Amino acid sequence: MRGSSVEVAYWLMVLCYLGRKHLVTSGCSGRCCRGRNMGCSSTDWRMDRTYGTCYCDEDCINAKDCCFDYFTECPAQDCAVGAWSFWSGCAKPCQPSVRVRVRHVEQQPGNSGDPCPWLEQRAGCREYRDQRGTHCGLHSGPAFITSMKFGNRRPKHDSYGNPLEAGFCVEFKLESRTPHCTVENRPHTHWMRYITEGFKVCVACEPPALRNSSCQGDGQEADKETLLDWQAVGNPHCRGTWRKIQKTPQCTCPTQHNFIFT
Structure with a gap:
């Protein structure tokens, strides 16, 4: 009877250990990958309420095979950009041309967050002095x-x-x-x-x-x-x-x- 009790206690300890290990390593905890990554997987409950192999990469949303905790462990991170720079001068003096302004990415998007907007803007322009500061003269034509x-x-x-x-x-x-x-x-x-x-x-x-x-x-x-x-x-x-x-x-x-x- 004692031996039987010891054996039962042993298996309970094993199951408890395995259960704790499963809770620590399962789901998307510590696993958040960009794009489609077949190696970014775990074994746990999936979002379709089935148990088995699930994924924690960005494409799992489209594939519908995310682990149940994907959205809490891998929250969406939208792209963040800085302010626009000043407009440049016209590319060509004394004739119709374009000017440019740019902005830079401060935070790349992640986990299916919003992509980055345009980082460059162009606008038509025309300057009235050349590079030496001389007046361009009267305009003719259209x-x-x-x-x-x-x-x-x-x-x-x-x-x-x-x-x-x-x-x-x-x-x-x-x-x-x-x-x-x-x-x-x-x-x-x-x-x-x-x-x-x-x-x-x-x-x-x-x-x-x-x-x-x-x-x-x-x-x-x-x-x-x-x-x-x-x-x-x-x-x-x-x-x-x-x-x-x-x-x-x-x-x-x-x-x-x-x-x-x-």
């Missing part, structure tokens, strides 16, 4: 336009704090545009999709374009029958023609149809 939201970043005061001239707005009816305005899919060209034939658009003429005689194509000296040329900054293949409707103090078109001379 009117160069960009999105009003890019124009909103322009300074409203000069270096002495004086407010710059307010400028004006010109309404046009778009007569034609090339297919290239809609096929481009880069972030800084999305605004060009709203350049639609037959629609009215508003184009603002503000400093520095105003004081550098760069609002060519604004139709100030033309009548309503004159066909004028325009071109989108940031995509030289997006161009077309328009006719002047009227000049106004401010632009009143819908947001997506407000542009600015560069």
Whole structure:
């Protein structure tokens, strides 16, 4: 009887030990892997309420074979990025070009967290002095336009704090545009999709374009029958023609149809 009791006690100790070991090493405790990793596995209850081999890698959500504690042991970690840098200068002086700003990843995404957003932004631009600081001279040719939201970043005061001239707005009816305005899919060209034939658009003429005689194509000296040329900054293949409707103090078109001379 004693021997039997000792044997029972022994097996109870073994089972207790194994049970503790199972609790420590089972599930996803200490096992959180990126991507699809077949070696990132355990033996425990799965999320589908079956017992057996389960996984703790990011792909287990799609495969539906995660261990029961995956979401608590491997919480989602969203990507975190820093603030945008200052805008660079235009890539090419004295002609339509692009400027760039960037931001950096401060925390990589993990465990199926949200991916990182765009880390680079581009915007159409045009500078009025070359690399030596010499004035570029008068502009000739088509009117160069960009999105009003890019124009909103322009300074409203000069270096002495004086407010710059307010400028004006010109309404046009778009007569034609090339297919290239809609096929481009880069972030800084999305605004060009709203350049639609037959629609009215508003184009603002503000400093520095105003004081550098760069609002060519604004139709100030033309009548309503004159066909004028325009071109989108940031995509030289997006161009077309328009006719002047009227000049106004401010632009009143819908947001997506407000542009600015560069």
